[in-house]
Amino acid sequence: METQPVIVIKDLYKTFGENEVLKGINLSVNKGENLVILGRSGSGKSVTIKCLVGLVKADKGEIKIFDEEVSALNDDDLNNMRVNIGFMFQNGALYDSMSVRQNLKFALKHHTRNLAEPEIESKIMEALENVGLAESIDKMPSELSGGMKKRIALARAIIIKPKIILYDEPTSGLDTITSREISELILSVQEKYKASSIIITHDMACAKTTGNRILILNEGEITAEGSYEELEKSKDEWVHSFFI
Amino acid sequence: MTVYIKNIFEEAGDMTQFTLRFFKELLKPVFQWREFSRQCFAVGYKTLPLITITGFIMGLVLTIQSRPTLLKFGAESWLPSMVSLSLIREIAPVITALICAGKIASGIGAELGSMKVTEQIDAMEVSAVNPYKYLVVTRILATTLMVPLLVIYADFVGIYGGYIGYNIHGNMTLFRYFSDVLEHLEFLDLFPAIIKTFFFGFFIGLIGCYKGFNASNGTASVGIAANEAVVAASLSIFIIDMLAVQLTDLFF
Ligand SMILES: Nc1ncnc2c1ncn2[C@@H]1O[C@H](COP(=O)(O)OP(=O)(O)OP(=O)(O)O)[C@@H](O)[C@H]1O
Ligand SMILES: [Mg+2]
Numbered sequence: 216m217e218t219q220p221v222i223v224i225k226d227l228y229k230t231f232g233e234n235e236v237l238k239g240i241n242l243s244v245n246k247g248e249n250l251v252i253l254g255r256s257g258s259g260k261s262v263t264i265k266c267l268v269g270l271v272k273a274d275k276g277e278i279k280i281f282d283e284e285v286s287a288l289n290d291d292d293l294n295n296m297r298v299n300i301g302f303m304f305q306n307g308a309l310y311d312s313m314s315v316r317q318n319l320k321f322a323l324k325h326h327t328r329n330l331a332e333p334e335i336e337s338k339i340m341e342a343l344e345n346v347g348l349a350e351s352i353d354k355m356p357s358e359l360s361g362g363m364k365k366r367i368a369l370a371r372a373i374i375i376k377p378k379i380i381l382y383d384e385p386t387s388g389l390d391t392i393t394s395r396e397i398s399e400l401i402l403s404v405q406e407k408y409k410a411s412s413i414i415i416t417h418d419m420a421c422a423k424t425t426g427n428r429i430l431i432l433n434e435g436e437i438t439a440e441g442s443y444e445e446l447e448k449s450k451d452e453w454v455h456s457f458f459i
Numbered sequence: 460m461t462v463y464i465k466n467i468f469e470e471a472g473d474m475t476q477f478t479l480r481f482f483k484e485l486l487k488p489v490f491q492w493r494e495f496s497r498q499c500f501a502v503g504y505k506t507l508p509l510i511t512i513t514g515f516i517m518g519l520v521l522t523i524q525s526r527p528t529l530l531k532f533g534a535e536s537w538l539p540s541m542v543s544l545s546l547i548r549e550i551a552p553v554i555t556a557l558i559c560a561g562k563i564a565s566g567i568g569a570e571l572g573s574m575k576v577t578e579q580i581d582a583m584e585v586s587a588v589n590p591y592k593y594l595v596v597t598r599i600l601a602t603t604l605m606v607p608l609l610v611i612y613a614d615f616v617g618i619y620g621g622y623i624g625y626n627i628h629g630n631m632t633l634f635r636y637f638s639d640v641l642e643h644l645e646f647l648d649l650f651p652a653i654i655k656t657f658f659f660g661f662f663i664g665l666i667g668c669y670k671g672f673n674a675s676n677g678t679a680s681v682g683i684a685a686n687e688a689v690v691a692a693s694l695s696i697f698i699i700d701m702l703a704v705q706l707t708d709l710f711f
């Protein structure tokens with residue numbers, strides 16, 4: 216199969232006040248690929264994917280999704296593009312005035328208009344069963360534990376069957392068993408929807424399971440790239456330190 | 460000092476932009492009817508008990524306080540119309556608006572502020588929902604519509620309070636009391652008073668949304684947003700009230 220990149224980032228720079236966060240990021244994600252980004256806390260991982268969807272305006276650089284330059288899009292076109300993207304926030308970002316059901320319904324309804332009520336309901340159930348939380352459907356976010364919020368956020372990101380999914384630490388704060396289940400869910404989403412994803416994580420087991428390719432971000436620059444096995448064998452002490 | 464002045468101008472500029480954006484987004488299609496009606500209901504539901512109590516007490520107290528003075532001039536029969544005129548022209552609009560500033564503007568400021576801080580507004584944006592249209596436009600329209608309705612309600616409750624106050628020493632039926640009030644009521648008493656309440660409502664919604672939407676990061680900023688919203692909204696009510704009086708004076 217010919218691999219064509221769905222996401223291309225070239226020379227991305229971003230500064231917050233005095234703080235130079237991104238210093239020339241280059242990366243690309245091929246169609247159907249899971250790209251894992253590793254990096255220490257504060258290295259700019261979340262900022263990178265926020266630039267990707269236009270939540271943060273980059274200072275300089277090129278971001279192309281499906282061959283379209285994100286910064287050049289007007290509001291309507293940007294929204295048309297976002298319809299194809301699922302975004303899981305690091306802290307969940309569940310709407311706390313809405314129940315779990317309404318959270319998922321909100322994402323779905325604004326994604327595909329004119330869905331029939333039974334269809335919505337069955338999609339919600341399916342998404343919740345995927346993350347093992349079908350019984351929490353009528354709970355409010357404040358009644359959920361941290362890990363449960365995370366899983367609902369994951370369900371909300373994938374319920375729209377997006378072509379691109381951006382996961383910001385999908386397994387942090389979860390026990391090993393649930394983490395493994397989530398990693399497998401990410402894999403199955405990749406296969407089922409032919410989705411291309413970026414997965415930010417600190418969890419090496421998750422990186423190993425889900426990643427086709429791994430990037431390591433260090434202080435706003437990408438310092439290493441390769442498959443899990445390649446990087447694990449790396450002679451570079453700093454790269455190696457991630458795998459201990 | 461210069462920093463302080465610069466901040467004021469910057470804020471005024473931001474706020475003007477925010478307001479212009481409201482009108483721009485208002486005209487774009489897909490109006491969020493459901494969220495709008497939910498907000499209207501919330502505004503009414505949260506403030507109705509408070510407005511009932513304060514409106515009633517205002518009418519009652521004003522009547523009791525004014526009676527001795529009017530009695531001195533032998534003008535006791537003016538009591539119903541005088542009290543209701545003060546209520547309709549000034550007291551009910553301002554008190555209702557201040558209650559809404561305390562209850563609604565702060566509520567909106569805190570709600571949007573916490574949504575901003577916990578990235579819920581960002582989440583909306585990436586789900587291709589325009590958060591400005593969904594959250595801000597609906598809330599501003601809801602307050603603009605509901606505050607005038609609440610003021611009219613407060614007028615009635617206040618006049619009724621006046622009726623009760625009158626009957627502590629006097630003796631008049633409710634029907635006669637109301638017809639006495641209506642008889643002395645003119646278009647010019649009512650019209651400017653109603654018009655200004657739309658502005659009260661608009662600014663209560665606008666300031667609440669502006670402060671919430673611009674909450675910086677961190678939970679502390681949610682409290683600050685709510686607090687600043689109340690202060691700025693209350694202040695704007697007095698300023699609008701003053702301008703309204705001057706304008707009516709000028710034109711009529
Ligand atoms: N909105 C913002 N305003 C100012 N600075 C910001 C903002 N967002 C992020 N930063 C800064 O950018 C840097 C990178 O943040 P980012 O959230 O991308 O880190 P991260 O790699 O995701 O870390 P973690 O693994 O802890 O989530 C941090 O130093 C942070 O202070
Ligand atoms: Mg992060």
